[in-house]
Amino acid sequence: MNANALPELNKDEIKRYSRHLIMPEVGVDGQKRLKAGSVLCIGAGGLGSPAAMYLAAAGVGRIGVVDFDVVDFSNLQRQIIHGTKDVGRSKLASAKDRLLDINPHIQVDVYEESLTSENALRLFEPYDVILDGTDNFPTRYLTNDACVLLGKPNAYGSIFRFEGQASVFSTKEGPCYRCLYPEPPPPGLVPSCAEGGVLGVLPGVIGVIQATEAIKLLTGIGEPLIGRFMIYDALRMKFRELKLRKDPECPVCGTHPTVTTLIDYEEFCGLRPAVSEEQIAVATNAGSATEISAVELKARLDRGDQLKIVDVREPNEYQINRIPGSQLIPLGEIPRRYAELDPNDEIVVQCKMGGRSAKAADYLRSVGFKRVLNLKGGILDWVDKVDPSQPKY
């Protein structure tokens, strides 16, 4: 934007932003660019919290937040935009209050909806930078594709346990997320934060990297994280930088794109099979023979059925809650410890929510176990429906 067309700063703003204004790299012009700038945060969670707070403090003129979740006690360990008093409120209401408390000079627009192929282009359109802080693959591919189609940069961040990744995707000259990962992993192969856990300060580091990149893009200063992939390991306190290339064969940003409109991302990520209803019915019936619900399991145990329960979570999770009589064999140890189990027994495998145990069940069947059932909904369903005296996590 032409410097003459930039909005003026009033006296209060000049006082507030003085530590920016005295740096020549930002200065009055840079601060005005921030005021004229806008960032849309996808998600007001672990990454979106610190990112939006710093963007608000820095004076980004318009901040949008997309979320549809409600604040829960288990969010507070890392989602610092929300407080204990906000538990039960919508994340958007809580986030908006906090952002305007940090800086009343900015505009905060909230969108209480899940991001879909139908609304993404409309939601992204008014913003200069999109900040991807979601928690699932379909939304990440959707965000990427919408950014490429609209020509908007994506300040990307992703976290898992102690490790984070960050980059700036979808600029005109740089690679997009699909250049790096053309396809998503099949569902269940990569656990979510809810299953895998996350160190609370980790999204702080990664979210602030995303905010830093957004500020650099808006002000045009420094060397943006384009064509570079930053990997942060909190335990070893190491940053590594990998080279990214724009893939000429990329289906979205390549020279002959095959994806020119937004698609069905649930289907793309294998979460909703592109098959007929008949096939789904057959698959569901086949699936039901390999699963057991918490209530059924309790009934069968009460009846005295001989069931071997194998808990495939990690020992620290087993410390929190467990089904009485279960044996702990973490998923990663199954390939070398399955001999501890009797292939003739009827086995129920179980984890926190049912994802890891589904993998364990597949593995056991592949090595010849005939009667393996996966506990649907994992220990969480067991606690909800059978034994509410145990804690949940």
Place this chain on the structure above:
Amino acid sequence: MATKILIPTPLRPYTDKQEAVEASGATIGELLTDLTTRHPGLKAHLYNEQGKLRSFVNLYLNDEDIRYLQKEATPVSASDTLSIIPSVAGGSR
């Protein structure tokens, strides 16, 4: 000749929680064969049913994507480091 391989957090359950392991081979393909022999649990995460490297797992030799080198035929030496970079989606909930 042993080359260092950095294992990302999601795959550490399959390497006895080790963040770095060693494997031997003159090329990336040979390294991976040795790696998955030593740690069989990794195999399903690195290769698909057809025995091809999965497209959501990226391999970097030092800081370069092996897709832009000679892929699995890329020669390696003991001073190199191979990194496995899987896609992770976490961030919000």
